Amino acid sequence: MSLGNVQGVVLKSINLGESDKIITIFTDKLGKIDVVAHGARKPKSQIASSTLPFCYCKFSIYKGKNLYTLSQSQIIESFQRIIMDLEKLSLGSYILEMIDVLNEKEAKNVYMLGLLLKSLYLLSDSDVDLELLKTTFEYKIVSLSGYQPSVLNCVKCKSNEELHFFSITDGGMVCDKCFVNKGMVYELNNSELDLLRTLRNIKLEDLRNINYNKLNLKRLDEIMEKYISYYTEREFKSLNLIKEIKRS
Template identity: 40%
Template sequence: MLLKVQGIILKSINFKDSDKILTIFTKERGKIQAIANGVRKPRSKNMASTQVFSLSDFVVYKGRNLYNLNQSEIINSYYPLRDDLNKLSYASYIIELTSAGLIEEEVNTKIFGLLLKTLDIILKEEKYELITRAFELKFISYLGYRPHLIDCVNCHNELNSNFKFSTSNSGVLCEKCKSIDRFSKPLNIETLNIMRFMLFTSFDEILKVDIDENILKNIENIMVNFILKHLDKTSFKSLNFIDSLKNI
């Protein structure tokens, strides 16, 4: 049975002489694996729509192990991302993180919308660190792992001062409880308030604010460790590449 879906290419692997195996995040079916036969041939009508980042309408059918691509029509290639190394590297991290967090064929329209919104913003804006940190907070929350930032995750008392963020406890520990996790990381009230702001505020409002680089770096350290734990990963290749660019 033929299925019509809208999706964005998260990953593409060359297969045989002219085929590709695609990882597609679809609005209707979640993340799927599809084989695109002959798509690497010079005259293939599906070549543009099967590039990483491309948002397209697809017609697919389910095979024994993989979906099969029947036809496609491109909606947005996001091609300008490839013209700027910074845009490309941050967009690649967003894509890699999305793919790592999604379960096969589990629909998540919130993350689908978040991904497209974030790529659209990266095309237009240069606040890459701010955009990425906001995406991380919203993305991991939409997966069901929202960090507890309102009060102490252990005793639920108000956070006054001298608190820490605990990855293993998925939230902030107050001064009284912080000793239950010796690996918890120091967190000041300004950074905590920025994390709350990013989590619960739209991108349009977030982009109006200038945030200190040190605060963004602290949020990165907290969030990357938090994400790696919950996604059971050790690293992200694209994030390592971003770090290497910063040291040039």
């Protein structure tokens, strides 16, 4: 058995037996791991509060033959303000689900952890526009996952002129010369393309300082959702919750 200390965010948890849990943590040193938390559902458990989704903690773990086991934990940030607000909770759940789905087990990725933590702190502590955060997060996470769309040049001929179409199937902007009207293609106006490029360049901490048109953002959000589902071949359960809350 080897004992080690990691820091990470709890992505999800499932019950095990009568009083235990298996938690999935996205950690700094080991990437995404599953950890058994013995007794975490007992009323007097010392570790219970650190096994809840969103919790950012220091964890002492050891590895048996197959599984990691939690021995101690210390909360760094529980992100209560996310959990207390239904809109923030729905976006936060989507962020955790995306991190879970787009990361293989035990593949360390400090950039991805940085993106996760910045997003959660921003969601928790600021009045950032949630739709802007959502679309920016989507752009950043697909880029870190190896599916960065080409938005500066034509994905086919590399020209940077007459870029008017975003092709999901080709993976980015297509110029007028290369445009073929088939597959999942969206015509973008200049301000939509500008906003798309802003999502590419902006740091999350600067999101509160940008001006943008809500309708442009809505369109890009729709495109990013389709882009993600095309490349991950997945449906995200928490996305339905976001849409339901918006409708009500």
